[in-house]
Amino acid sequence: MNRIAVALLTLLLTFAGLAHPNDQRAGRVAVPVVKIEKSGTCVAPTEEMRRDHMKMLFHQRDRTVRQGFREPRFSLKGCVECHASRESGSVLGKEGFCSSCHAYASVKMDCFECHSSSRHQGPVGARR
Amino acid sequence: MTPTQFREIEGRSGGFFALLCTLVLLVLAGLGAAWHMEHEGHHVTGMSNRIVWGTPHVFAVFLIVAASGALNVASIASVFGRDLYKPLARLSGLLAVALLAGGLSVLVLDLGRPDRLIVAMTHYNFKSIFAWNIFLYTGFFAVVAVYLWTMFERRMNSHSARAGLLAFVWRLVLTTGTGSIFGFLVARETYNSALLAPLFIVMSFSFGLAVFTLVLMASFRGTGRALGDALIARLTRLLGLFVAAVLYFVLVYHLTNLYIARHHEVERFILLGGGIYTALFWIGQVLVGGVIPLALVFRPGASRSRTAAAAGCVIAGGLAQLYVLIIGGQAFPQALFPGKEVASSFFDGVVASYSPSLAEIALGTGGMALALALTVVGLKVLPFLPQSLSDAAIDPAET
Amino acid sequence: MSLGRREFLAWGTAATAGAALAPVISLVELAQARSPEEAASSLRRWGLLIDITKCADCDECVTACHTENGVANNGRPRTDAQWIRKVNLRDKRTAVAQTLPLMCQHCEDPPCVDVCPTGASFKRDDGIVLVDKHTCIGCRYCVMACPYGARSFVHETVTGQRPDVPRGKGTVESCTLCVHRVDRGDAPACVEACNRDGGKAMLFGDLNDASAEIHRRLHAEPSAQVRADLALDTGVRYQGL
Numbered sequence: 001m002n003r004i005a006v007a008l009l010t011l012l013l014t015f016a017g018l019a020h021p022n023d024q025r026a027g028r029v030a031v032p033v034v035k036i037e038k039s040g041t042c043v044a045p046t047e048e049m050r051r052d053h054m055k056m057l058f059h060q061r062d063r064t065v066r067q068g069f070r071e072p073r074f075s076l077k078g079c080v081e082c083h084a085s086r087e088s089g090s091v092l093g094k095e096g097f098c099s100s101c102h103a104y105a106s107v108k109m110d111c112f113e114c115h116s117s118s119r120h121q122g123p124v125g126a127r128r
Numbered sequence: 129m130t131p132t133q134f135r136e137i138e139g140r141s142g143g144f145f146a147l148l149c150t151l152v153l154l155v156l157a158g159l160g161a162a163w164h165m166e167h168e169g170h171h172v173t174g175m176s177n178r179i180v181w182g183t184p185h186v187f188a189v190f191l192i193v194a195a196s197g198a199l200n201v202a203s204i205a206s207v208f209g210r211d212l213y214k215p216l217a218r219l220s221g222l223l224a225v226a227l228l229a230g231g232l233s234v235l236v237l238d239l240g241r242p243d244r245l246i247v248a249m250t251h252y253n254f255k256s257i258f259a260w261n262i263f264l265y266t267g268f269f270a271v272v273a274v275y276l277w278t279m280f281e282r283r284m285n286s287h288s289a290r291a292g293l294l295a296f297v298w299r300l301v302l303t304t305g306t307g308s309i310f311g312f313l314v315a316r317e318t319y320n321s322a323l324l325a326p327l328f329i330v331m332s333f334s335f336g337l338a339v340f341t342l343v344l345m346a347s348f349r350g351t352g353r354a355l356g357d358a359l360i361a362r363l364t365r366l367l368g369l370f371v372a373a374v375l376y377f378v379l380v381y382h383l384t385n386l387y388i389a390r391h392h393e394v395e396r397f398i399l400l401g402g403g404i405y406t407a408l409f410w411i412g413q414v415l416v417g418g419v420i421p422l423a424l425v426f427r428p429g430a431s432r433s434r435t436a437a438a439a440g441c442v443i444a445g446g447l448a449q450l451y452v453l454i455i456g457g458q459a460f461p462q463a464l465f466p467g468k469e470v471a472s473s474f475f476d477g478v479v480a481s482y483s484p485s486l487a488e489i490a491l492g493t494g495g496m497a498l499a500l501a502l503t504v505v506g507l508k509v510l511p512f513l514p515q516s517l518s519d520a521a522i523d524p525a526e527t
Numbered sequence: 528m529s530l531g532r533r534e535f536l537a538w539g540t541a542a543t544a545g546a547a548l549a550p551v552i553s554l555v556e557l558a559q560a561r562s563p564e565e566a567a568s569s570l571r572r573w574g575l576l577i578d579i580t581k582c583a584d585c586d587e588c589v590t591a592c593h594t595e596n597g598v599a600n601n602g603r604p605r606t607d608a609q610w611i612r613k614v615n616l617r618d619k620r621t622a623v624a625q626t627l628p629l630m631c632q633h634c635e636d637p638p639c640v641d642v643c644p645t646g647a648s649f650k651r652d653d654g655i656v657l658v659d660k661h662t663c664i665g666c667r668y669c670v671m672a673c674p675y676g677a678r679s680f681v682h683e684t685v686t687g688q689r690p691d692v693p694r695g696k697g698t699v700e701s702c703t704l705c706v707h708r709v710d711r712g713d714a715p716a717c718v719e720a721c722n723r724d725g726g727k728a729m730l731f732g733d734l735n736d737a738s739a740e741i742h743r744r745l746h747a748e749p750s751a752q753v754r755a756d757l758a759l760d761t762g763v764r765y766q767g768l
Contacts, residue, residue: 065661066649071564118690165679169683177670177679240665240698241665247664248644313672316755350682464629464753467619473613474610474676
């Protein structure tokens, strides 16, 4: 009896493993588009940005709103200026820097109901 | 006195399911209305930048005030030692919790950002009476839950009196807090009075007892249980007393304002020239909510239908009273520059227009339906209702 | 360790010079724009002085404010936000007419801050009253509490926000004294517009700074607060009221 259970389990796991590869998953959920169009480095290493960007934004948001610090380093405006798409001028939209990743990770963002999601200055000329 | 037998209601009849379905439909309509308001923004309601609290708040405040009042019946039994009311204490606690849940749901669903409820639970400004109320409301649930437990659990029965006292004090503080939401508004002539706290307390006695009496009569009738005339007569007289007390406080409130020159205009607005608000004050609040119930209650010779009519009038009049207080109070322009006529694009100096939208009414009635649905479900799952409240079952000697 | 005579003198001189220079340095600092790495300071109290005898029959301040802050007109006057408005007054007895701009008065003791359950409505150290829209739940109690009708509730979805002025549905907002401009050393948009195209009636400055024009005039000329009876100590003062 036990042996059968183990065999069944192994079989199941094997199929689960086969079903896993990326190409199959990508068929169902669009893999995020992370296009870095602007040269130069971000305010922190990529690994740190991926893990902690919301912590940085949260920290800066309270410093700016409550105390009036206006350091450019972690400002949301700065993120948008750099990462807005060259075509649409925005970090939102289908291939938007913020929205495509957040859609993939299924994490709701509440920033751009109030904040502008578009680049307003800079070389791209995507002014609205 | 024989110990009272409590029993769940059957809850299998067609009538029961029809009632429950109606209530659930009303709750769903309320949820739909709330979704519509949040999705479109509040511009689809009758509310505006001048009338920021509208019909949902009338219903919400009514339910919250009635919730603390519904607990009074239990308090009379355990705090003031009237054994006649003891069999009613469980229902009283259930109604209190259900009405508060209904009222708070309306209040929360009307917020501009109901998704940020967690913010309201984690960020507090302790100078705000609103923040205090969040503690008072959640505490009320806990205190009443403990109180109900001491009533249900035989081993805890001996603590019931103490829990009842705590619940009674808590509910007084809670209604003081609700009244002070308006009473602490220094900048508005229509509020800004310490009298609002005690006025809200007597209003809660009256509205809460009216709701309690109706629910008691309806549930006993629906389940075919015996309800004695002596008890009904007792509740009816008490209701009359509370209605008179509300009228007294309203009288004192307006007399005080009539004496103060800078309040003359607002008094003229409410009492004479305020259109719908004047009509609601005299016809809704004073006549339907005060004079008619008093006449029904104190005319010799009692009948059940008369008691029910009086309680219904108290509820209708109470809603009218809160409409006049909350919406009429905002419609009247703030005194920006005393002694001057004021005009602007922001409707300064003029009476703000307001007509309730369907969504607001649906949200408000949804809250009421939720309160009743919770009560109905509560009655079915736990033994809240006594088997019998006939005159013989409750001690007739205790008068 | 013993201090030599020479070192003692040197330290002493430096200390004296430092003590004498310190107030000068702080004055110089106050007169300049704050650096982005510096917090708003309670040494300052930003305010406005509005001479309504000069207030022309125009709405340059209103237009400038709503353009600067991206406050759009949706054609729904009952629910559209207004951060600043022109108020026309007429004395009930004498019929003397006046006009003035009215906005958040940036009270020292703001009722909106007292009543806010979450602390979203707050006063910054330099006296500017703001709404932290990240913690505003949209209960509108502050709108009920404000004596000046200065606050608006955002009744519908906002698009096309200005990058410096986030605004969104379901929260309350009001005049920020153009905090984003003040923080980079500029005057609020209304003041700039009034002095460029209007009646030159508005003056912006630090009420605590003895060298500021607003300080000098407030100390030399009579001025009034709206609803002074409420004792809120407003940061916006009027002349000729």
